[in-house]
Amino acid sequence: MAEPLKHDRSDRSDRSDPFDPPAPRPGGIAARARATTGNAYLEGLNPEQLQAVETLDGPVLVLAGAGTGKTRVLTTRVAHILATGRAFPSQILSVTFTNRAAREMKDRVAAMVGEAVEGMPWLGTFHSIGAKILRRHAELVGLKSNFTILDTDDQIRLLKQILSAADIDDKRWPARVLAGMIDSWKNRGLLPDKVPAGEAASFADGRGAGLYTAYQERLKTLNAVDFGDLLLENLRLFGKEPDVLAQYQARFRYMLVDEYQDTNVAQYLWLRLLAQGQRNLCCVGDDDQSIYGWRGAEVDNILRFEHDFRGAKVIRLERNYRSTGHILATASHLIAHNESRLGKTLRTEAEQGDKVSVTGAWDSEEEAREIGDEIETLRRQGHKLSQIAILVRASFQMREFEDRFVTLNLPYRVIGGPRFYERAEIRDALAYFRCIVSPADDLAFERIVNLPKRGLGESTLQTLHDYARAHNAPLMEAARVLSATEELKPKPRGSLRDLTLAFERWRGQMEAMPHTELAEIVLEESGYTDMWQNERSADAAGRLENLKELVRSMEAFDNLPGFLEHISLVMDVESGAGQDAVNVMTLHSAKGLEFDTVFLPGWEEGLLPHQRSLDEQGRAGLEEERRLAHVGLTRARHRAKLYFASHRRIHGMWNSTVASRFIDELPEANVEVTEAKGGWGQPASRFERAEPFSSTYGTPGWQRGRAQRDENGAKNSTKNGVKGFADKHQRGFKGGPGTIDGKVVGRTSAPRAAFVLGERIFHTKFGYGEVTEVDGNKLTVQFDKAGEKRVIDTFVDRV
DNA sequence: TGATGCTGCGTTTTT
DNA sequence: CGCAGCATCA
Numbered sequence: 001m002a003e004p005l006k007h008d009r010s011d012r013s014d015r016s017d018p019f020d021p022p023a024p025r026p027g028g029i030a031a032r033a034r035a036t037t038g039n040a041y042l043e044g045l046n047p048e049q050l051q052a053v054e055t056l057d058g059p060v061l062v063l064a065g066a067g068t069g070k071t072r073v074l075t076t077r078v079a080h081i082l083a084t085g086r087a088f089p090s091q092i093l094s095v096t097f098t099n100r101a102a103r104e105m106k107d108r109v110a111a112m113v114g115e116a117v118e119g120m121p122w123l124g125t126f127h128s129i130g131a132k133i134l135r136r137h138a139e140l141v142g143l144k145s146n147f148t149i150l151d152t153d154d155q156i157r158l159l160k161q162i163l164s165a166a167d168i169d170d171k172r173w174p175a176r177v178l179a180g181m182i183d184s185w186k187n188r189g190l191l192p193d194k195v196p197a198g199e200a201a202s203f204a205d206g207r208g209a210g211l212y213t214a215y216q217e218r219l220k221t222l223n224a225v226d227f228g229d230l231l232l233e234n235l236r237l238f239g240k241e242p243d244v245l246a247q248y249q250a251r252f253r254y255m256l257v258d259e260y261q262d263t264n265v266a267q268y269l270w271l272r273l274l275a276q277g278q279r280n281l282c283c284v285g286d287d288d289q290s291i292y293g294w295r296g297a298e299v300d301n302i303l304r305f306e307h308d309f310r311g312a313k314v315i316r317l318e319r320n321y322r323s324t325g326h327i328l329a330t331a332s333h334l335i336a337h338n339e340s341r342l343g344k345t346l347r348t349e350a351e352q353g354d355k356v357s358v359t360g361a362w363d364s365e366e367e368a369r370e371i372g373d374e375i376e377t378l379r380r381q382g383h384k385l386s387q388i389a390i391l392v393r394a395s396f397q398m399r400e401f402e403d404r405f406v407t408l409n410l411p412y413r414v415i416g417g418p419r420f421y422e423r424a425e426i427r428d429a430l431a432y433f434r435c436i437v438s439p440a441d442d443l444a445f446e447r448i449v450n451l452p453k454r455g456l457g458e459s460t461l462q463t464l465h466d467y468a469r470a471h472n473a474p475l476m477e478a479a480r481v482l483s484a485t486e487e488l489k490p491k492p493r494g495s496l497r498d499l500t501l502a503f504e505r506w507r508g509q510m511e512a513m514p515h516t517e518l519a520e521i522v523l524e525e526s527g528y529t530d531m532w533q534n535e536r537s538a539d540a541a542g543r544l545e546n547l548k549e550l551v552r553s554m555e556a557f558d559n560l561p562g563f564l565e566h567i568s569l570v571m572d573v574e575s576g577a578g579q580d581a582v583n584v585m586t587l588h589s590a591k592g593l594e595f596d597t598v599f600l601p602g603w604e605e606g607l608l609p610h611q612r613s614l615d616e617q618g619r620a621g622l623e624e625e626r627r628l629a630h631v632g633l634t635r636a637r638h639r640a641k642l643y644f645a646s647h648r649r650i651h652g653m654w655n656s657t658v659a660s661r662f663i664d665e666l667p668e669a670n671v672e673v674t675e676a677k678g679g680w681g682q683p684a685s686r687f688e689r690a691e692p693f694s695s696t697y698g699t700p701g702w703q704r705g706r707a708q709r710d711e712n713g714a715k716n717s718t719k720n721g722v723k724g725f726a727d728k729h730q731r732g733f734k735g736g737p738g739t740i741d742g743k744v745v746g747r748t749s750a751p752r753a754a755f756v757l758g759e760r761i762f763h764t765k766f767g768y769g770e771v772t773e774v775d776g777n778k779l780t781v782q783f784d785k786a787g788e789k790r791v792i793d794t795f796v797d798r799v
Numbered sequence: 800t801g802a803t804g805c806t807g808c809g810t811t812t813t814t
Numbered sequence: 815c816g817c818a819g820c821a822t823c824a
Contacts, residue, residue, distance in 0.1 A: 097813065097814080098813065098814080099813090099814085125813085125814065126814080127813085127814045128814085130814095149814090151814085152814090171820090226814095227813080227814045228814090230814080262813095291811080292811085292812080292813085294810085294811065294812090295811085295812065295813080393810070393811075394809095394810050394811070395810080395811085396809080396810090416812080453800085455800090457800070458800095568814090569814065570814085586810085586811065586812090587811080588810090588811050588812065589811090589812080607810090610810055610811080611810095612810060612811095613810080613811090624811095628811080649815085650809085650815095651808090651809065651815060651816085652815030652816075653815080790815085
């Protein structure tokens, strides 16, 4: 994944924005810090930060708002512990969620205390540390220390096998759904026997828990774990082996946790067990940035910290060093609408800067055009594109921007797309390597046994499975034995023999040659690279390139097993030459990043807040969406620009949309409502600059929109779903050529007479045309100018 | 065994 | 609308 971005308040000296003065550094305090301790690394910390660094004994919760220097606190705290000799590097447990965060922390600690971090073996992600502990004690939980870590793909394939073995219709009860349930159980620290009866019953007529059990058993036979197990098995280990637990409790004199608001129950339990030893647990987080509730994060963990860890000290970091005044005030005012929060008041000493802008566009295309234009202007003024980001709620929004940027010839990069390791060719190659390192890795074997095609089909594989089951042997072994018998037809038999011999040969070469060389040989001799070379599809070349990249990335490791361990936990490869390009990503992937200019399109009801969140999570969902909006705003250093469109194409059809309620929740004093320059002429009267809010929100269109929104919101009605999106009362909003500004075309709720074929109509976006097909409320229209389009009948008028 | 057609679905994503 | 995943057919 490309990762040219800076986080938090990392080095600011290379900031590119020529118009911005350097951000203020907290001054004065440094002197005090020096006087107190004489430690250079404490210089420049503000009093709260200093307190967070120096409060070493007992549980500490650092509530660190966006841009308040939390990473700095965390790294300085480590440096402080080391510098004051309170612990050796190997006695500090420091956990993060992502590899990116772990890497950053490692780098920054290293920069502060020199190379001592080489010796910080317990700095890493929850999963990598869980894996490390588990490998040391694997036998105690029924594994061997070289267990394989399955990813989601393997997990699903395994569950499919289990479902079919249990004779359950994969159609009615999809494996991915079961995988999701098992994940959520594991997230909550639930072993199969602890799963609440109701939940277990909700899958396959009550067989959910049984399937979970079967899955766990199968994992043990395969000597494999999934991601959830890395923690769950730790919990099981600590539960049944108090000695082992005590050993780690004694070891970890200091524990640090980043992004505590994202921890799930299993992680919480894990931390709590380990912290019971020394009780020196420091959790850093921000409840206002909790945006992963849907994947098991428990905001409660942070909300209840003081209760769970008695005597905990809570320190608030509220001085923001990132954003200008208007941006910070806007974000704070918005998030203040949430009820479930600990409450912080962010402040800054930075200048007010530009107001946050809110721009209404006619439709999502105009929105993209407008943003494209503004970016070009910024570029002309000398701003770096890499300091500009477009943050969207859902990835389908990205497409319009990509289209636009391609026509403008504006370099952009999409962050967080399909990831390197998820590509089929990478997973195939890894499966080959896994088969070499772990001959018993059945999942890997199955993946590549007939790839490239070797004439080994369903029936051959079935024979292998039968033998394997009967002799309790891995598939590889079954293949070796059976290829020496008359059991199989000559052709598959020959292929299998060749394959097993090849694997034995490669395994033999493992010691003799560098693993990168072996990797190349394997991909070559197996016919795998040939397979892609012979394929003349458009992306074959890219896949071959990816394979080379994979081999190249192996150079950083000592051997094949080491590489595989890394890849199963990290699975991302540094790439992206870091050229100057606009960053396009989702709000979720923007967490932890910052940019000079942030564009936030799509602030519409149903999209942000997302309808689905509202339907499924009610008020909690709304609050999480609001936090998402807050995260978006707080990514901006100097310019935050919000947009909403009145029409958006969703699933190929144009829907009328209403501005997000979050726009109503912004403080007038810090926001400026502007008008899109595009040609569709939002009537100026509605977007008066002088009195933006009164005039904007006073129009009939707005009021109806709001009325309808309230109606929908009050009930959290599921039935409305995306239909709430298609606002039939928005007709006064249209502003295409030939309409009268601001004129409201009244409409009753009575169904209108159906359109008939051949009828002439007018559409606010596409102009005049003729109906060629009617399908309920959907019309196919041959437009005079725009060609054939499918539209909704409420957007067209008879002429 | 491979290609083609149909159905269903459509938010966010790490490890 | 566009795609992914599956089923069916040649």
